[in-house]
Amino acid sequence: MSTPPVRFFILPELEYNEEEVLARASQGDRDAFGQMYERYVERIFNYVYYRTGNTHDAEDLTARVFQRAMKHVVNYTDRGVPFSAWLYRIAHNLVANWHRDRSRKQEIPLDDIPILPAKGDHPERNLVRSQEQDALLKMIRTLPPERQNLLILKFVEDLSNAEIGAIMGRSEGAVKSLYHRTLLALRDQLEDQNLNSEGE
DSSP, X not given: OOOOOOOOOOOOOOOOOHHHHHHHHHTTOHHHHHHHXXXXXXXXXXXXXXXXXXXXXXXXXXXXXXXXXXXXXXXXXXXXXXXXXXXXXXXXXXXXXXXXXXXXXXXXXXXGSOOOOOTTOOHHHHHHHHHHHHHHHHHHHTSOHHHHHHHIIIXXXXXXXXXXXXXXXXXXXXXXXXXXHHXXXXXXXXXXXXXXXXXX
């Protein structure tokens, strides 16, 4: 008598319907808000950390983002962008207040980002690439806070221009324009730096 084949049963992943969860959360359902918290807490923490450069303050501000969101979720209005944009907007405002209270320049602690070499790369190439990335990171830190914020939302958080606009209180067209001007400013700085190094 042969052994029956082994069958594996895979439980379907529970679907997350944001509209439904949001509707329940806005009616005071704490479990529904808990689902939203679990879905977004890591992303909001990362955003806040990049803006503050400090784990302790990032944890504190992230907790305050969700406390404020839970208190005001009943007043949330869908404006055609994801709920996460509203959370980022709260985080953006709290971080701005945090910097204002401390009267210090906003800076992205980009030195903390590990630069991992690709497989098969030679050490010489890695050294050159690392030096180039360090130079770019230093230039980014010289940008005004609003432009640093734009680059975090675009490249770290991978948000769309519409989402960034909702967070920064700008139109999608204004975000595109700011992004274009930011890239041009970085390019000009890079060209100036290259000319200066060639003249030495």
